[in-house]
Amino acid sequence: MRLAGAAVFLAAALLTGVLVGPVDLGALNVVHATFAHVFGLHSPLSGADDAILWQLRLPRVVLGAFVGGTLAAAGAAYQGVFRNPLADPYLLGAAAGAGLGATLVAAYAPGSGLAGDLLPISAFAGAAVAVLAAYVLGRSAGAAAGPAALILAGVTIAAFFTALQIFVQQQHVDTVQAVYSWLLGRLSTAGWREVGIIAPYAIASWLILLGHRRLLDVLAVGDDEAAALGVNVARVRLLVVVAATIATAAAVAVSGLIAFVGIIVPHTIRLLFGGSYRMLMPLSIIVGAGFLVFADVIARTIMSPAELPIGVVTAFFGAPFFAVVLRTGRRYA
Amino acid sequence: MTALALDGLSVTLGGQRIVDRLAAAVDEGEWVALIGPNGAGKTTALRAVAKLIAYDGRVRVFGDDAAELSRRDLARLVALVPQVPLIPGDITVWEYVRLGRTPHLGFFEGEGRSDNEAVEVALQQLDLVPFARRRLDTLSGGERQSATLARALAQDAPILLLDEPTAALDVGRQQQVLELVDVLRRERGLTVFSTMHDLTLAGQYADRLLLLDGGRLVAAGAAREVLTQALISEHYGADVAVVDAPGSGFVVVPVRSRIGDGADSC
Numbered sequence: 001m002r003l004a005g006a007a008v009f010l011a012a013a014l015l016t017g018v019l020v021g022p023v024d025l026g027a028l029n030v031v032h033a034t035f036a037h038v039f040g041l042h043s044p045l046s047g048a049d050d051a052i053l054w055q056l057r058l059p060r061v062v063l064g065a066f067v068g069g070t071l072a073a074a075g076a077a078y079q080g081v082f083r084n085p086l087a088d089p090y091l092l093g094a095a096a097g098a099g100l101g102a103t104l105v106a107a108y109a110p111g112s113g114l115a116g117d118l119l120p121i122s123a124f125a126g127a128a129v130a131v132l133a134a135y136v137l138g139r140s141a142g143a144a145a146g147p148a149a150l151i152l153a154g155v156t157i158a159a160f161f162t163a164l165q166i167f168v169q170q171q172h173v174d175t176v177q178a179v180y181s182w183l184l185g186r187l188s189t190a191g192w193r194e195v196g197i198i199a200p201y202a203i204a205s206w207l208i209l210l211g212h213r214r215l216l217d218v219l220a221v222g223d224d225e226a227a228a229l230g231v232n233v234a235r236v237r238l239l240v241v242v243a244a245t246i247a248t249a250a251a252v253a254v255s256g257l258i259a260f261v262g263i264i265v266p267h268t269i270r271l272l273f274g275g276s277y278r279m280l281m282p283l284s285i286i287v288g289a290g291f292l293v294f295a296d297v298i299a300r301t302i303m304s305p306a307e308l309p310i311g312v313v314t315a316f317f318g319a320p321f322f323a324v325v326l327r328t329g330r331r332y333a
Numbered sequence: 334m335t336a337l338a339l340d341g342l343s344v345t346l347g348g349q350r351i352v353d354r355l356a357a358a359v360d361e362g363e364w365v366a367l368i369g370p371n372g373a374g375k376t377t378a379l380r381a382v383a384k385l386i387a388y389d390g391r392v393r394v395f396g397d398d399a400a401e402l403s404r405r406d407l408a409r410l411v412a413l414v415p416q417v418p419l420i421p422g423d424i425t426v427w428e429y430v431r432l433g434r435t436p437h438l439g440f441f442e443g444e445g446r447s448d449n450e451a452v453e454v455a456l457q458q459l460d461l462v463p464f465a466r467r468r469l470d471t472l473s474g475g476e477r478q479s480a481t482l483a484r485a486l487a488q489d490a491p492i493l494l495l496d497e498p499t500a501a502l503d504v505g506r507q508q509q510v511l512e513l514v515d516v517l518r519r520e521r522g523l524t525v526f527s528t529m530h531d532l533t534l535a536g537q538y539a540d541r542l543l544l545l546d547g548g549r550l551v552a553a554g555a556a557r558e559v560l561t562q563a564l565i566s567e568h569y570g571a572d573v574a575v576v577d578a579p580g581s582g583f584v585v586v587p588v589r590s591r592i593g594d595g596a597d598s599c
Contacts, residue, residue, distance in 0.1 A: 211441070217428065218435050222419035228383050229488070230408030230436030274468070275423030 002273055006286040010065070013290035013297075017061035020297050022304075023052055034058065059189040063254065064296045065289035066195065067187065068261055070202045070251045072288020074244035075262025076269075076280055077209050080216040081237045082147040088262040089248040092154035092241070093130035096161035098252040101126025103165045103179050107172035119182075120197055120253035126161070127249035133157050135241070147237070184309035185258035187296050194254040198247075205247030206285055212240050216277035258292070258311045264318045265291055268325050291318075334395070336361040336492055336524040337382065341390035344377050344548075351377045353548035354390065361491070364518060364525040366539035368532060368559070370569045374548040375528035376416065379496050382526065383413045394492065408436035412490040416497040416528075418481040422470030426480050429469055430455055433487030455486040458517060475506045482510070486517065493518075495527035499534065507531070511538045532585040536560050544568060560585055 018030050025033075025045065033043040033053055043050045074089035082091070090096075101122035109118055134157040138150035169176055189195070215236050218226045223233045251258075265288040269280055292310070298317065299310045337359040344352040352374040359365045367375040381388040384399055384407055392399040394410050402410070412433070421429070433455070434448040444452075456462050459479045464472060469480065478501075485493060498514065499507035515538055518525050529535035535542055536556035544552040544559050546568040552559045565573050565585065572588045 214435075214438070214443075217424065218432050220419075220421035220424065221429075221432060224380075224385050225413070225415060225419060227385055227404060228408060228411075228413040228415075229432060230403075230405035232404055270423055274425065274428075275421065276425075276428045 002279060003282060003286070006283050006290070010286050010290035010293075013293035014061055014065065017064065017293045017297055018053060018057045020301055021052070021057060023049065025049055025053055025057075055191055056189075059192050059195055060187055060296065061293055063189055063194050063198065064187050064293040066198045066202045067251045067255045067258065068265075068292025068295075069285040069289035070198070070205065070247045071258060071261040072265035072284040072291070073206060073209050073281060074248045074251075076266035076277070076284040077212075077216070077240050077244040078262070079266060080219055080277060081240050082151060083220065083222075084147070084151065085267070086263070087151075088259075089244060089251075090158075090257070090262075091151065092134040092245065093157040093161060094127040094245060094248050094252060095257050096158040096165065097126035097128070097130025098123040098249065099126070099179075099183060099257070100130075100161045100165040100168070102182050102256075103168050103175065106175040106179050106182075107168050120194075124249045124253040127252055128246070130157050130161050131241075131245045131249070135238075181309065182256045185256040185311035185314075186307070186309055187255050187292075187299075198250045198254050201247045201250035205243040208239065208243035210281055210285075212236060213277040213281040216240065216281070220275070256311070258314060260311070260314045260318050261288055261292060264314070264322045268322060271325050271328075334361045335359070335393070336363070336395060337526055338393040339378075339382070339390070340393070342378065342381060342392060343389040344374070344381050344386060345389075346377070346386070351548050352381065352388070352545075355545070355548075355550055357543055357550065357553070359492075359524055359526050361524050362518070362522055363541065364515070364527070364539045365541045365543060366527050366529040366535045367543050367545055368529050368535050369545035373545040373568075375545055376496055377548075378545070379413075379494050379526070379528055383407075383411060383494055385413075405436045408488065408490065410490050411492045411494060412485040412488040413494045414481050414485045414496065414498060416500050418477070420469050420477055420481075423468060425466055425468055426461055426472070426483075427452065427456070427465040429480055430461070430483045430487050433484040433489075436488065436490075451487050451489055455483040458486060458520075459483045459513070474501055475510075478502065478506075478510065482513070486521075491522070492524045492526065495525060497528050497530050500530060507534060514538070532560055532565070536583065536585070537581060556582065 015027065019025065019027055029044050030053060033045045033050060036043040037054055045053060071089055078087040078089060078091055079085055102119055105119045105122045134154040137157065138153035141149040141153060169179060215231055218229055218231050219233065219236065226233050266280060266284050269283045269287060273279055273283065295313045295317065296310055299308045299313045302308060335358050339355050339357045342352055342355040343350065355378055367378060369375055380386050382392055394402065394407065399407055431444065431452050434444055434451060437448065438444065456465055459482055461479055461483055464476060469477060472480065495514065498510055502510060511534060514525060517523060529539065541554060542556055542559040543550055544564060551568060552564050560575060562573060562575050565571055572590050573585050574588050576584050576586055578584045
């Protein structure tokens, strides 16, 4: 029931995403043409309209769905393994690492610019290195005793990487604007390239996180009790963190730092439908995907033809909505 | 048959011996309580049995070395109810009790009919059926305690470890919980190994008591043998009287002897 509702929400978001734009394509045509492309049939749209759909709107909408679903699922996963409601996918330094990676490209390989192949790779590597460093540091500081050491290590690494990033930025003042716009997050696509980058990581991570949804519920009772229930807590935590982090790094690499999705989506679902990860994890993926697609529609239409950074939209519309949910949800608590 | 055998069990934390060569055996169906002053190592010993901390020596569960059992296999034999369970607020009582089925499920396995039945039975035995769909954070302290106990029952393990099962409860609720544990023990043939704070209740409910002090076993046996004025005053540093209570054995009560001294000197 809930899953069906979430699926309808996502379908509505996807359809809205491909229909809204300067050129009117028509809902039936869009659905028809999409199936035609997927199954290799003849598209009912004219050549130009077909290109708008297949090369511009669909890749962007699909990218938004992948990024949104990934960030929401990663946020839910982090909140579970760290038992911390404020945990978001960037908790262990993924954002700072990716920011440093992007800044390095902008500063030292200006030719490739922010649209080139180098940026996603560099941002991905930066995020992965940061989280790995946080994990190693957290382990050596006794992360076995609980998740607090890991979170502190993440904060430490994030601070250090941010310092490096600002230093590089100050040395290359001309890059500030480009890096800044990247940091605010944006869904811009060159055909299906970005979707191709994120899709394998996102799907692998979703499968791993969905596979762990029952065990994430067990972790909620604490490390000791989970262990007494037969769970290898350290292994579950490591697997979930790795899966969530790699997908987050891929999302950051193609869309910059889109804030708030990883917190607002899982918490809204918790308040409306309860905190069990069996429902929370699949719903986070589906609702997160739909949420970001809707946010992107707003980002590219509200000041059209100019585009608002999508991170601004997710926070501007997400925060008041979350406030309403928080107030309503409390009555049942 | 011996359900639980501790042989030279020692735990060292931060360079300090917390449990020192503890040896004990608990028979199947028996209720054995660890008693002793604060810091005697009761909880630590219990945690070692549940394999939550590293220990020296050997713990045998129905003859098998606990160190060689996988976590999951051990969890099918031993269920733990901690002193202060961590209660996740945003799941329902049903979902919480169902966590007890975790050791019975493979990684890709979901709960089947037998799992749901075990949850249902545990909820019934603890009178939690009306609360099944409620969120845990809407329950009172006593109801949460019951929920944790139900989770341990759903785990379907023949050995139940209880860490201070009555710590935060009022006197009536304490009796209800211990009475319930005793009933469940008889109905299900459970073996209970618990730490106990209240000496009177320990004496009334446990078959045998193990008195720990400074990590060492200093006395063991039936309540009459362990709960003596001499042993309690030596190891707890307490002034107590052990008073016969017709119908329920005896009670241990604190005595304030200095009041008398003060009155004399006036």
